[in-house]
Amino acid sequence: MPELPEVETVKRGLRRLIVGKTIQAETHNNAKSFPNPPGDVKAFLVGAKVKDVRRRAKVLLIDLSTGYTLVIHLKMTGQMVYRGKEVFGAGHPNDSLIGKLPDKSTRVGLTFTDNSHLFFNDQRKFGWMRLMPTTEVPNTEFMKKVGPEPLEDAFTPKIFIQRIRRRANTTIKAAILDQTVLAGIGNIYADESLWGAKIHPAERVKDVPDSKLKTLHKEIRFVLNLSIEKGGSTDRNYVNAEGKKGSYIDFARVFRQEGKDCPRHPGVTIIKTRVAGRGTHTCPVCQVLKLA
DNA sequence: CACTTGACCTGTCCGC
DNA sequence: TGCGGACAGGTCAAGT
Incomplete structure (x- = not known):
């Protein structure tokens, strides 16, 4: 949605x-x-x-x-x-x-x-x-x-880390999509924030260090705030109360950008795979899955 | 309990 | 053009 x-x-x-x-x-x-x-x-x-x-x-x-x-x-x-x-x-x-x-x-x-x-x-x-x-x-x-509102002041990095650690054995993408961990993330902002934090979506939560989770917390707030500023994302048929489209997709770095270059790596192509049962967009250079 | 998968619907796109 | 299958931004119930 x-x-x-x-x-x-x-x-x-x-x-x-x-x-x-x-x-x-x-x-x-x-x-x-x-x-x-x-x-x-x-x-x-x-x-x-x-x-x-x-x-x-x-x-x-x-x-x-x-x-x-x-x-x-x-x-x-x-x-x-x-x-x-x-x-x-x-x-x-x-x-x-x-x-x-x-x-x-x-x-x-x-x-x-x-x-x-x-x-x-x-x-x-x-x-x-x-x-x-x-x-x-x-x-x-x-x-x-339902988990905390990510844009409220009470949603500190500490609270985020504490809550997401409960999902230690699942993938980081599944964990941030889990509405009981935090509220409001869906497929678009999961991919966008994980790219921002340079974390591979299929990484297990237990293998992501606190320092990376802290960055992810910041990136989640960044993409959500930017998208609100742009009136949201219209990938298919989302419209606002006036029936108008949102423009965040014009600013998306990976979501629906498969085949295009990673903004950080000219010449490196964004790929689309499947993680947590969802279409998933990543840069194969910025987001490397650590082999345990 | 933690975690994963399929179901819920309609429409569109892609390959044959 | 037509047909079958995969896929689409979310959540839950049912399965392992």
């Missing part, structure tokens, strides 16, 4: 666009995408005013005046796209991937009382949204076990 920078970008857009608006109507066409019973929708969603939009890990939280929160996970192909007078629709000369909405991958539609709309689009139907009492959100299994 959308990883931390993409969800953060959507959150910031929605904050600007929908806070203060009142939901007038809801439609959905797929029970998996929005499993709440119709009674919940009528009692806690329709007629509610949007109080705030938050993010924890890769989860988007829309707090409502009814004391309920819309909890949303975009997974691989989810999009939350707003259409209203603040945002131009199809035909506007921006780089939008979104044409006329709703379309065939629209799973949920919300209409506000000013006749603007918020669409939950999700081609692969892995994503979901659900209503629950705001006070219950921190008590969900996911929220109880």
Whole structure:
């Protein structure tokens, strides 16, 4: 999915666009995408005013005046796209991937009382949204076990090293993708930060010295901050709340750069392999797997 | 318990 | 052009 920078970008857009608006109507066409019973929708969603939009890990939280929160996970192909007078629709000369909405991958539609709309689009139907009492959100299994936010001050190198050492025998890539170690890293920023720290993704955590983990901690924060600045990564179909693409991919050093030169080593080609079951991009010169 | 693999879906791309 | 297979940014349940 959308990883931390993409969800953060959507959150910031929605904050600007929908806070203060009142939901007038809801439609959905797929029970998996929005499993709440119709009674919940009528009692806690329709007629509610949007109080705030938050993010924890890769989860988007829309707090409502009814004391309920819309909890949303975009997974691989989810999009939350707003259409209203603040945002131009199809035909506007921006780089939008979104044409006329709703379309065939629209799973949920919300209409506000000013006749603007918020669409939950999700081609692969892995994503979901659900209503629950705001006070219950921190008590969900996911929220109880998810790791720290990597961009908060409390996420020190010491905390990172302490938490990742629990995954001693797995690969470093699998460990940083593990949401219980730290929140928000996905395949793009795993590859980008490991290249930054000059660590081979298949290295076992126990074989990575603290000094390297400290560098990795710094690189994780660097790539996540840079990506937020660029509005996230659009590799396939990610778009922000206005339906626009992110531009981090233009700055990517290894992700989706197979066949191109490593920025550190002109003439050395970035290769694509498979680590932790995921497509993995590395420079064969900067990232050497130590043979135990 | 730690770790790995397959399943969940739809769409696209690549080779034959 | 058509068809089969691999692959795609995430997470979990089930397996070893």
